[in-house]
Amino acid sequence: MAAVDETVPLTRKDYSSDQEVRWCPGCGDYSVLAAVQSLMPDLGVRPENIVFVSGIGCSSRFPYYMNTYGVHSIHGRAPAVATGIAVARPDLDVWVITGDGDGLSIGGNHLIHALRRNVNLTILMFNNQIYGLTKGQYSPTSEQGKITKSTPFGSIDYPFNPLSLAIGAEATFVARTHDMDRKHMQETFRRAHAHKGAAFVEIYQNCNVFNDGAFEEILQKDKRDSMLVSLKQGEPIIFGDDLEMGVALNEYGEAHVVRIADVGAESILVHDEHRTDPAIAFSLSRLAERPTTPTPVGVFRDIERPVYEQEVTAQLARAQERSGPGDLRKLIESGNTWEVA
Amino acid sequence: MxxxxxxxxxxxxxxxxxxxxxxxxxxxxxxxxxxxxxxxxxxxxxxxxxxxxxxxxxxxxxxxxxxxxxxxxxxxxxxxxxxxxxxxxxxxxxxxxxxxxxxxxxxxxxxxxxxxxxxxxxxxxxxxxxxxxxxxxxxxxxxxxxxxxxxxxxxxxxxxxxxxxxxxxxxxxxxxxxxxxxxxxxxxxxxxxxxxxxxxxxxxxxxxxxxxxxxxxxxxxxxxxxxILPAKLKSGRYRNITGNLALSYGMIAASQQSGLPIVCASYPITPASDILHELSRHKNFGVRTVQAEDEIAAISMAIGASFAGNLGLTTTSGPGVDLKSEALGLAVSLELPLVLVDVQRGGPSTGLPTKTEQADLMLAMYGRHGECPLPIIAADSPSDCFDAAFEAVRIAVKYRTPVILLTDGFLANGAEPWRFPDVADLPEIPVEFASEPNHDGAFWPYLRDPETLARPWAVPGTPGLMHRIGGIEKQDGSGNINYDPSNHELMCKLRLEKVMRVQQDIPPVEVDGDVDADLLVVGWGSTRGFIKAAMRNVRASGRKVAHVHIKNMFPFPSDLGDVLRRYPKILVPEMNLGQLSRLLRAEYLVDAQSLTKVQGVPFRSAEIEAKIMEMTN
The missing domain is CATH 3.40.920.10 (Pyruvate-ferredoxin oxidoreductase, PFOR, domain III)
Incomplete structure (x- = not known):
């Protein structure tokens, strides 16, 4: 085994592979990659104990650029491949890189089942609301009416809300960040990584070739204060250029945007990501129907539930306690046997 | 009175x-x-x-x-x-x-x-x-x-x-x-x-x-x-066993003899579910089972488990194999050990879920896009499912390749006495994980073993051997993404050549019957007993016939062609519309005649006997 000196501190370089990064110039993926690579040394996990798993799509090239173990699998299946890795080796640190087409369309089934099982995965979903690698068809998060090569008269599909979907799929950690703010990405990824169980992070990511400016109404520097609703644990949800706006619950328990002056500071919703009941997190995930009106970012939900692969391991341990380690001879010779001389 | x-x-x-x-x-x-x-x-x-x-x-x-x-x-x-x-x-x-x-x-x-x-x-x-x-x-x-x-x-x-x-x-x-x-x-x-x-x-x-x-x-x-007195069987210790049970035991035995823990991910499907059920009972052997959300997830999880250094296993029937095709291709491209068990049933589509058939041979051979070869093994009796499972794992591990193991509904649920092996006599399945860089201080995930052409298996957690692999064509040796035309052709040929090298491990074809026979009966899978029973009667009547039963469906044994050409006539009875006979014709240019049956039930030996009599008249 190659010798490892664990006392030498690791740097971003130790987590970056020698492969040339081949995304289009100006792609939002670059900033996500930089955020992850530079966060890695802080997480305290050595590169050999990390596996990045991806499906197919632009973002799914991500593992090639990490100097960790990695599998670039097939379209949509990354959560399933990652589940297999986690079940086999609960000691590993497993990340899933997916996109809106990969994770929500062809691989929707695997994503929701990985979330409900609560496999210990950090899932980063790059949402650019378009199919990039296949050169610009609408995706399951594209807005209705979108003109693309496959929808020359406008898309008639109603889009998914990825966070609503994740919460509905019993996800224990749900967050949103965006490719314009490395600090926010890193803080969100750090939280997701620290979470025990499946952590789902939606990243608003700009595809400057096929869907440029999809998030510009909320992400342009001068608009962020008024359009990004930052969720902070235990704090009232307020935003706006002068922090004059807030989020409150109406008589039905639905989150909506209010002017603080109109309702009074005491009516502003205090964010609690640890609530077991998903109703408020769900409602917050739907505060903006599209990323054109005030949109929450940060951690929506962070609750505890038993971790899948740990439960698998626990069952193995219990079986060994009960019946002792497997005895092949006893197994094969179980039931009625007879001897022929 | x-x-x-x-x-x-x-x-x-x-x-x-x-x-x-x-x-x-x-x-x-x-x-x-x-x-x-x-x-x-x-x-x-x-x-x-x-x-x-x-x-x-x-x-x-x-x-x-x-x-x-x-x-x-x-x-x-x-x-x-x-x-x-x-x-x-x-x-x-x-x-x-x-x-x-x-x-x-x-x-x-x-x-x-x-x-x-x-x-x-x-x-x-x-x-x-x-x-x-x-x-x-x-x-x-x-x-x-x-x-x-x-x-x-x-x-x-x-x-x-x-x-x-x-x-x-x-x-x-x-x-x-x-x-x-x-x-x-x-x-x-x-x-x-x-x-x-x-x-x-x-x-x-x-x-x-x-x-x-x-x-x-x-x-x-x-x-x-x-x-009915006790039978004078070959001496030894016996128990009664069905194919699905024997297959489950074979997998556990292979896990024990290789030291690789099993991760079996499967989706419920008749007539394969009993393997998942059985394996789920034996967690004290370190067997991890996952009932996946679908067939695709099941094989994907098995691939993940193999990448992580366990023995990935997925069990299914024909409709499930259809769904797993793309992931099988990934496993071929990743060159990781994996066993897919196909307990064949009547098709197409939902077909006859509880009835037996042998119509997935072509699916196993060719049911993937691109040049996508992998070893195929067929069990031929309920108890043989134990040996076939063990062999499938051995090949998968040695050659770092997915292997398809074909059984069928008749083998799965049918029972027979099994002269079980002494555990002490079971061979080890050697497993060698890569532990050192192999190329100028770097690790090349596709630098092959010259004898088997297997690539190194470096499992996560091993310092210094971090590598990324995927379904995109990669450069031989370094494993880096590579679209070079000649490299792709080389990789296609290497992947095939690697699988062909399994022939090194296949014993010479065993011919049962008369050396100077007029007719050679060639079978595979669960028709074995029915052919043998027919042969007994035919030979008792004085006619000269011989029988070869193939277990390695791909690659075929290296001497199979020579054996086939020794006989003037060849008959292939199979529970499909002539799949093995077509493969034999294509591969060896021999006139393999077909006897087919797709009724969801096995042949009667009398049906095979009648055909042999007709052909040897």
Whole structure:
């Protein structure tokens, strides 16, 4: 085994592979990659104990650029491949890189089942609301009416809300960040990584070739204060250029945007990501129907539930306690046997 | 005065084929299983053929709802569950109707007389009662009021009549146990264990079983009992086993002998689910099982597990293989060990979920896009599923490749005595994980072993060997993404060549029969016993024939072509429309004639025998 000196501190370089990064110039993926690579040394996990798993799509090239173990699998299946890795080796640190087409369309089934099982995965979903690698068809998060090569008269599909979907799929950690703010990405990824169980992070990511400016109404520097609703644990949800706006619950328990002056500071919703009941997190995930009106970012939900692969391991341990380690001879010779001389 | 049959000598028989048939709710599979287990423990050779509908409970009393279990027991080494029953136990008119065509004249029929009433007769489409209208005159017919006697026997126990009626299968088992001189203690003990805590059910079943046995003894209906002595099988220790069970044990054995923990990810599908069920019971062997959300997830999880250094396994049937095709291609491209078990059933589409067929050979060979070769192994008897599973794992690990293991519904559910191996004699399956950089201080994930062409298996957690692999074409050696035309061609050829090198491990083709035969019968999979049985008869008649049974479907044994060309005629019986025969023709340019059957049931050896006779005339 190659010798490892664990006392030498690791740097971003130790987590970056020698492969040339081949995304289009100006792609939002670059900033996500930089955020992850530079966060890695802080997480305290050595590169050999990390596996990045991806499906197919632009973002799914991500593992090639990490100097960790990695599998670039097939379209949509990354959560399933990652589940297999986690079940086999609960000691590993497993990340899933997916996109809106990969994770929500062809691989929707695997994503929701990985979330409900609560496999210990950090899932980063790059949402650019378009199919990039296949050169610009609408995706399951594209807005209705979108003109693309496959929808020359406008898309008639109603889009998914990825966070609503994740919460509905019993996800224990749900967050949103965006490719314009490395600090926010890193803080969100750090939280997701620290979470025990499946952590789902939606990243608003700009595809400057096929869907440029999809998030510009909320992400342009001068608009962020008024359009990004930052969720902070235990704090009232307020935003706006002068922090004059807030989020409150109406008589039905639905989150909506209010002017603080109109309702009074005491009516502003205090964010609690640890609530077991998903109703408020769900409602917050739907505060903006599209990323054109005030949109929450940060951690929506962070609750505890038993971790899948740990439960698998626990069952193995219990079986060994009960019946002792497997005895092949006893197994094969179980039931009625007879001897022929 | 009638003779006291209990003291009369039982009539010795070499063999008998019994078919239990009834409604799917009548417990015929259980009855057959019990009779089989008792006969196995008694030392008979045996083979079984369960046959049941896909519907869990089709409407009671209808032909669609008939379930049957055929068992062949003998005092010599038999090869098949028998072509035709010597005794049919029919629990209702539908069971009689659905099975009578298979029963030869002169055979015995024991019918539950009580069930032959107007409504049931109508449901089965009988205008008149066949037990009374003379239509069964060609058979030895024994109507027995099984329900009435069972109810009577349970009367004192306080069992509700409707519950007591459900014990009538044990009455039938008791009667047949008497008829063939089976020991009763074992069945009584089994009932006690099985229905522990359900006192009334337990008592009713035992009462019914004993009533059946006593009925045989006292009813003067039957002239005598029969005796089938223990078979003089090859010496060794035996147990009874089905294919799915043997396959599960084979996987656990391979896991133990390789030191690789199993991760079996599967989606429920008939007739493969029992493997998942069985493996799930043995967590103390370190077996991890996941019931995946779908077939694609199942194989994807298995791939993940193999990447992480475990033994990835996924079990399914034809429809599942269809869905797994793309991921199989990924496994071929990643060059990771993996075993996919395909328990074949009738297709296409949903087809015949509970019936057997061998029509996935071409699917296993070619059912993926691109040049995508992988080794294929076919088990040929229920107990052979153990060896085939072990071998599949060995090849997968040695050559770092997915392997498809083909069995079928008949092997999966059929049972036979298994001369199980001594665990001490099982070979090790060597596993070597990469531990060091292999190329100028770097790690190249596709730098191959010169002998096997296998690439190094470096598992996560190993410092210094971090690498990324994927389904995109990669450069030989470095494993980096590479679209170079000549590299792609090289990789396609290397992947094929690697799989072809499995031939190094395949023993020479074994030819059974006459060296100077006029006809070579070539089979694969579960037809083995039926071909062998046919061969016995043909050779007894003085004709010269030979038989080769292929286990390695890809690559074929390296000397197969030479063997085929030695014989003037070749016959390939298979339960499809000619898949192996086409492969042999394509590969070896030989005139392989086809004998095909796709009826959801195995060949009868007589069908194969007739074809051989015709071809050797």
């Amino acid at each position: 009638t003779p006291d049959i209990t003291t009369a000598q039982p009539l010795p028989l070499e063999r008998v084929v019994i078919r239990f048939a009834g409604d799917s709710g009548d417990g015929m599979q259980l009855t057959g299983d019990r009779f089989t287990d008792v006969s196995a423990a008694f030392g008979n050779d045996l083979a079984t053929l369960p046959n049941y509908p896909a519907e869990i409970r089709a409407p009671a009393g209808t032909i669609a709802g008939v379930s049957s279990f055929q068992v062949h027991i003998a005092d010599f080494d038999i090869l098949t569950p028998g072509d035709t029953p010597n005794l049919l136990v029919a629990m209702n008119p539908a069971a009689l109707k659905a099975n009578i065509a298979d029963v030869p004249p002169g055979a015995a029929i024991i019918a539950n007389q009580d069930a032959f009433e107007e409504r049931n007769l109508a449901k089965a489409g009988y205008a008149t009662n066949p037990l009374e209208d003379g239509s069964l005159d060609a058979f030895r017919l024994y109507p027995v009021p099984m329900t009435t006697i069972t109810l009577e026997a349970c009367k004192e126990l306080g069992v509700k009549p409707r519950d007591a009626e459900r014990s009538k299968n044990f009455f039938a088992l008791g009667l047949i146990s008497w008829m063939y001189n089976r020991p009763t203690d074992q069945t009584v003990t089994w009932i006690e264990e099985k229905f522990k805590g359900k006192d009334l059910v337990q008592a009713a079943n035992i009462a019914a079983f004993k009533a059946g046995f006593n009925f045989g003894e006292t009813a003067e209906l039957f002239d005598h009992t029969y005796e």
